[in-house]
Amino acid sequence: MAKRSDLTSRPNRRTRRQILAESDTCILCGHNGADAVDHIIPVARGGTEDPDNKAPIHGTKGCRTCGRKCNSEKGDRPLPEVKLVTSRDWYTK
Numbered sequence: 001m002a003k004r005s006d007l008t009s010r011p012n013r014r015t016r017r018q019i020l021a022e023s024d025t026c027i028l029c030g031h032n033g034a035d036a037v038d039h040i041i042p043v044a045r046g047g048t049e050d051p052d053n054k055a056p057i058h059g060t061k062g063c064r065t066c067g068r069k070c071n072s073e074k075g076d077r078p079l080p081e082v083k084l085v086t087s088r089d090w091y092t093k
Ligand SMILES: [Zn+2]
Pocket: 026, 027, 028, 029, 030, 031, 057, 058, 063, 068, 070
């Protein structure tokens, strides 16, 4: 009886707006201007729909500072995994 659509639907709009209102600092690249919200731990990996599991991230428009499209780079991987893989790019010049 689980509503499968709940697992794949877009983030709740009100939650997303609240999260972005509190902070627009992207969890992936650390720059501000994030316009989307993503799960820190994807629901498919056991994450929840709780606002604590959601954070600002750059969406389809990408980051104006570094140009990355963080949400597409992150994909459906958990944030710690993505940061592990990509942290060199963020902090090394
Ligand atoms: Zn970003």
